[in-house]
Amino acid sequence: MLMLLTGCNALPDSGPTEAQVNHTQRDPKKNTVGYGIVQISLDLITLLESESPALFTSLDADNTPRNPGKNDTVGPGDILQVSIYEVGSALFSPTNAGMAAASGGVNIPGASTASTLPPLNVDGAGNIRMPFVGSMHVTGMTTTQVAQAIRTQLKQKSQSPQVVVRIVSDIANSVMVYGGVRHPSRIPLTPNREHILDVIALAGGEEHSNESDEDYIVRLTRNDRIAEMPLKVIENEPAQNIVMQPGDRVQLTFQPRNFSVLGASGQVTETQFTTPTLTLAEAISRVGGPLDSRADPNAVYLFRYENADILRRLGMPIDENATTGPVVYQLDMMNPNGYFLAEKFMMRNGDLIYIANSSSNKFYKFMNLITTILSPGTSMGGIAK
Template sequence: MGGALLLLAGCNTLPDSGPTEAQVNHAQRDPKKNTVGYGIVQVTPELVSQLAQEVPPALDSLDTGNVPTIQTNNDTVGPGDVLQVSIYEIGSALFSPSSAAMTASSVSGTNTLPSPSTASNLPPLPIDGNGDLDVPFAGLIHVTGMTTDQVAETIQARLKTKSQSPQVLVRISSDIANSVMVYGGVQRPSRIPLTPNRERILDVIALAGGEERPSGDERQPQTDEDYVVRLTRNGRIAEMPLKVIENEPTQNILMQAGDRVQLTFQPRTYTVFGASDHVTQTHFKTPTLTMAEAISRVGGPVDSRSDPNAVYLFRFENTDVLRRMGLPVEGNAPTAPIVYQLDMMNPANYFLAQKFMMRDRDLIYIANSSSNKFYKFFGLISTIIAPGITAAWMAK
């Protein structure tokens, strides 16, 4: 009995790379150790189906119940825009320098024929913060929400009593109101003006030069799946991988004035700890990655040290998913910690591992076998006594 107690004490003092299945389960039930409140859920066909139905907020969700007050075709003007106004007049022109000479000739009695028409280009006219445009002889005009044709008609109506048959042309020389900001991992971060052609989100990314490909390690390939598009519209935010937008036309939504598009390079990785061939952080390298593929990339469980019954995946899961599982969720946090357990001694679970999809920043832990410490202890004893046995044998 004394020898057994000594053996157990010796085993418990040996170093280890991580907990066993029993230790993980015990720590989950101990409030002092489980300070983050995680639960352990077995990977089942129902769980895989439920997780497969979870989808992040789509970009087209920002269109639902978020219709602009004024529907436009990207040809209206607003505060910050700069307009170029051209005025064509017949006879004595208000805006032409020749009008003063013609007036003087009329006073002196000189017989001077008026020019059939005169074109005048006004200096660039900015629209102020209140949406007003100040036009000489026409006064202050509130133009926010008007098209360029409507602005021209308004100016023309005000000049009719002061000029002979005026004709007005208006164009936008600097378009601020109908523009979106594109920034982040694009080649030319800038303000992109929208046109009546109705640009979509992929269009404005392309106009900003497309994704910026940083020179990186060849072992870390840069794919469109690693670029995330973040759209901010009227205080609401949605994110989606660039590849998903490219593959799903419904997500290539129309841009609205004032949208902000951020492109971010976020290489997806997962981490492996415990009794595997490699304790490492690994890049996805492919558009999608299953749990089976992730485990196989690091060599899988090591026969001499691992417990295939206890392969864990640690994740911060969306709280809506946890509520559907019937797990308690505290507060209004968007995510909560959860641990998924896969029993690799059950052949049926290999099919589940092929359908369980990995996510960015997932952590896989392969538990140590409970008998691992005994093997370590006997290995240590053998190392200590082996030289003595060898010396005794040589002495004979």
């Protein structure tokens, strides 16, 4: 019997048993990452469902938007197109001056001349320079206000000047959209005040349109603050489809969600979700569930780096500066209640399921090994006879 036990202990395992997992968790020398074990229950599921990701609406919680206007003001980097309409002797139209000379120096009051100046760049200081006006500060002004300011400067130099200004390259009122979109580009904002889904659509939408929206992560940078959220959440929660502000940066990233399964399961594998949502029961069934010959069904574990706030609410010790921490959720599949709980427990990207080996697994391994050595090809049933 002693030799039998020694032989059993010498055999290799594919992973720890329930007793070994629990023992390691209680031993500070072995539990170097500081994980805790939590039984899956209805209270736990309710707690996890109450967790909310970093919201886009929180980006402006501590600071005022830089430009709460309507995206129609001029700023550094913009390019302006200025058109001037003059009556009589014109400053900007040599054609009209030639007509006046041909008529003996007599201006023709009814003749109106339109002159379009070369594009004017708004420099880093927010100024433009134009003939007969000089330098003019235009940052923060609408195109109408810029036109009025130019007209005021030309009144003493031109007869009844009328000015039209439009922005031909809007840099100040724009956002950058890049990453997993069809057409990464700078998207100009308009007085219509585009939302985040609008600018993603204007950039061509998702690069892989046949993939699930849950596999796309939207990363928004605003005022040096960053928030991330699945594209599907923004589509389902209108409050998160926030209005874009000049200078925002939107990155769309394709991140296929997957989970891994190890231990005494029908299949050891890494598997993609392929569906908008996935429960623990669905994930276990995809790999064949626990093996009857090896598994311990009351020791099904899910390893996850959980949100630090959730861990604190569970009463687990965690560093005050940490954002996540390791935790092991345990499911008892020998209890019928566990199947109902598994149907409610939602999987997340990167989860790892481990189905523990049965404590009697080594004995059966040892007996199979003895059978193979003594009589290759003979079953245990034959030896028993």
